[in-house]
Amino acid sequence: MPSYSARLSAAIRRTGNPVCVGLDPRWNNLPAEIRERSTAAGGSLWEQKARGFEEFSRRIIEVVKGLVPVVKPQAAFFEECGPAGMAALWRVMRHARQAGLLVICDAKRGDIGSTAEAYAQAYLGDDGDGPGQGGVDALTINPYLGADTLQPFVDAAVRYERGLYVLVRTSNPGAGTLQDICDASQTKIYQHVARLVEQLASSTRGTDPYGCVGGVVGATYPAELLELRQAMPHTPLLIPGYGSQGAKAADVAAGFGPDGVGAVVNSSRAIIFAHEKKEYAAKYSPERWEEAVRAATHDMIRELAPYCQPGTAQA
Amino acid sequence: MPSYSARLSAAIRRTGNPVCVGLDPRWNNLPAEIRERSTAAGGSLWEQKARGFEEFSRRIIEVVKGLVPVVKPQAAFFEECGPAGMAALWRVMRHARQAGLLVICDAKRGDIGSTAEAYAQAYLGDDGDGPGQGGVDALTINPYLGADTLQPFVDAAVRYERGLYVLVRTSNPGAGTLQDICDASQTKIYQHVARLVEQLASSTRGTDPYGCVGGVVGATYPAELLELRQAMPHTPLLIPGYGSQGAKAADVAAGFGPDGVGAVVNSSRAIIFAHEKKEYAAKYSPERWEEAVRAATHDMIRELAPYCQPGTAQA
Numbered sequence: 001m002p003s004y005s006a007r008l009s010a011a012i013r014r015t016g017n018p019v020c021v022g023l024d025p026r027w028n029n030l031p032a033e034i035r036e037r038s039t040a041a042g043g044s045l046w047e048q049k050a051r052g053f054e055e056f057s058r059r060i061i062e063v064v065k066g067l068v069p070v071v072k073p074q075a076a077f078f079e080e081c082g083p084a085g086m087a088a089l090w091r092v093m094r095h096a097r098q099a100g101l102l103v104i105c106d107a108k109r110g111d112i113g114s115t116a117e118a119y120a121q122a123y124l125g126d127d128g129d130g131p132g133q134g135g136v137d138a139l140t141i142n143p144y145l146g147a148d149t150l151q152p153f154v155d156a157a158v159r160y161e162r163g164l165y166v167l168v169r170t171s172n173p174g175a176g177t178l179q180d181i182c183d184a185s186q187t188k189i190y191q192h193v194a195r196l197v198e199q200l201a202s203s204t205r206g207t208d209p210y211g212c213v214g215g216v217v218g219a220t221y222p223a224e225l226l227e228l229r230q231a232m233p234h235t236p237l238l239i240p241g242y243g244s245q246g247a248k249a250a251d252v253a254a255g256f257g258p259d260g261v262g263a264v265v266n267s268s269r270a271i272i273f274a275h276e277k278k279e280y281a282a283k284y285s286p287e288r289w290e291e292a293v294r295a296a297t298h299d300m301i302r303e304l305a306p307y308c309q310p311g312t313a314q315a
Numbered sequence: 316m317p318s319y320s321a322r323l324s325a326a327i328r329r330t331g332n333p334v335c336v337g338l339d340p341r342w343n344n345l346p347a348e349i350r351e352r353s354t355a356a357g358g359s360l361w362e363q364k365a366r367g368f369e370e371f372s373r374r375i376i377e378v379v380k381g382l383v384p385v386v387k388p389q390a391a392f393f394e395e396c397g398p399a400g401m402a403a404l405w406r407v408m409r410h411a412r413q414a415g416l417l418v419i420c421d422a423k424r425g426d427i428g429s430t431a432e433a434y435a436q437a438y439l440g441d442d443g444d445g446p447g448q449g450g451v452d453a454l455t456i457n458p459y460l461g462a463d464t465l466q467p468f469v470d471a472a473v474r475y476e477r478g479l480y481v482l483v484r485t486s487n488p489g490a491g492t493l494q495d496i497c498d499a500s501q502t503k504i505y506q507h508v509a510r511l512v513e514q515l516a517s518s519t520r521g522t523d524p525y526g527c528v529g530g531v532v533g534a535t536y537p538a539e540l541l542e543l544r545q546a547m548p549h550t551p552l553l554i555p556g557y558g559s560q561g562a563k564a565a566d567v568a569a570g571f572g573p574d575g576v577g578a579v580v581n582s583s584r585a586i587i588f589a590h591e592k593k594e595y596a597a598k599y600s601p602e603r604w605e606e607a608v609r610a611a612t613h614d615m616i617r618e619l620a621p622y623c624q625p626g627t628a629q630a
Contacts, residue, residue, distance in 0.1 A: 080437040090397060090398065108457075110423055112487040122397075173463055181507060
């Protein structure tokens with residue numbers, strides 16, 4: 001299997017865009033038909049929700065496959081449904097890969113020593129008949145515990161040809177609480193993390209332009225994105241915050257790098273719940289929600305096109 | 316239901332010690348009888364492991380109930396077994412609470428906005444018939460994403476009378492990568508986190524001496540532990556790193572506070588895999604592994620006794 005970064009670059013070039021569709025199912029936003037069917041099938045409230053999340057996610061995957069390179073399921077919403085939700089998450093991730101999409105599992109895990117090894121094995125492992133087998137291309141992880149706690153994830157990513165995205169600069173309003181604190185030499189915490197991540201990216205890239213260790217950099221901070229793209233030339237970026245969180249295409253322009261494949265831009269709610277937005281609801285009746293999803297995906301691809309031409313940069 | 320900190324203080328006083336037994340099941344360390352039975356019962360490799368982890372954890376709970384105030388299951392090891400492991404984790408946590416133990420779920424979660432709400436609801440929620448209902452007394456969380464991302468967890472902890480432990484200073488060798496970075500005024504990152512956590516503890520304590528927001532401070536850094544106990548007078552501490560990670564009783568002495576109930580000290584491997592240690596193996600044959608666990612628990616209680624007299628401090 002080619003490396004994660006090689007698979008990702010190929011997928012971006014094949015689809016001609018860097019859109020990542022976030023699978024963040026929320027019960028109250030699901031199309032009514034799915035909620036009704038999931039409820040009617042019975043079981044506990046959480047089994048009903050898990051069933052609805054799975055059907056919804058699978059149908060989103062069917063809409064966006066071939067259109068975009070990658071999807072990003074958010075583990076929390078599935079985890080909230082307990083074991084039934086985790087089972088649904090793994091089936092959704094397998095479905096996405098079988099549909100030809102890359103899968104970034106957004107779980108933001110992090111722990112020490114052999115515990116980190118267990119998480120790495122859970123999400124990136126490829127031995128035996130375990131739950132993670134072939135389900136995940138990349139995982140998001142949290143750097144607060146220190147460099148030694150990232151290493152088990154990096155080792156697993158290298159061993160299994162998977163990828164990682166380390167949180168560098170997140171997209172939330174309060175991201176700066178710790179991330180913006182400056183040391184005596186005016187280096188901010190997120191810049192320290194960026195250096196560490198770039199080292200890991202650089203040391204794992206082999207002959208690829210990018211390593212298997214990426215960074216999460218929020219689209220809601222365009223100046224930091226520009227700075228970090230330059231500071232992390234071998235680091236693939238995952239850029240959340242587009243759409244519902246307020247960032248626009250021009251805000252993410254700096255992220256792609258000279259070859260146009262240095263970043264993927266995630267949008268969750270603005271795509272998967274497009275049927276709730278006035279502009280799409282006016283055009284598509286509720287039962288045509290998948291057409292609204294398709295239209296919103298095409299719109300995002302169009303918005304980004306002036307800033308990202310991945311198909312043309314490769315010799 | 317009394318607040319988490321009130322329940323915790325009562326449990327420490329009732330048992331007369333601050334020992335937290337970490338439930339970190341690892342397949343290769345399980346007693347042979349459990350591995351054999353789990354394997355013989357069939358299913359996938361991961362279902363077999365989940366079954367073994369559940370039996371092992373339940374039997375540890377039966378040994379330590381009444382002896383110690385609290386247990387801390389490590390989510391990663393269960394999560395590595397996929398949905399079957401998560402189902403086992405929830406059953407283990409319910410079993411522990413039914414056995415009269417408090418349960419700290421060590422999952423180190425963290426995310427933004429409504430995603431953080433989903434994690435908080437998953438672990439701390441108490442509505443309906445969901446997976447987390449009544450399973451968890453407290454959850455460990457990661458502060459890197461910023462103060463606004465802790466708030467949904469704090470809101471849920473207050474609403475459901477649960478607790479939180481925010482990572483402040485972790486016990487791993489590389490903890491200092493980010494946590495020890497100093498700002499221009501010589502305040503370290505972990506000290507910034509400590510201030511934030513103490514504010515949250517203080518604002519949630521009502522008439523209790525401690526709030527529902529605690530801090531994780533590794534036993535492997537005794538100087539920092541002393542400093543943080545003083546800087547965080549209303550913050551209950553969770554102190555990992557005792558035993559197999561190298562810390563001794565004198566190292567954690569500073570953590571308990573003047574009333575002796577300000578901290579719990581976790582030991583995982585040194586207790587639950589006591590049957591593998593020479594000193595216990597010499598005394599207990601392999602099939603008597605539960606007696607080794609009991610002896611190791613009593614030994615840790617005895618080691619800590621000179622430094623922590625929770626029974627006598629309360630008027």
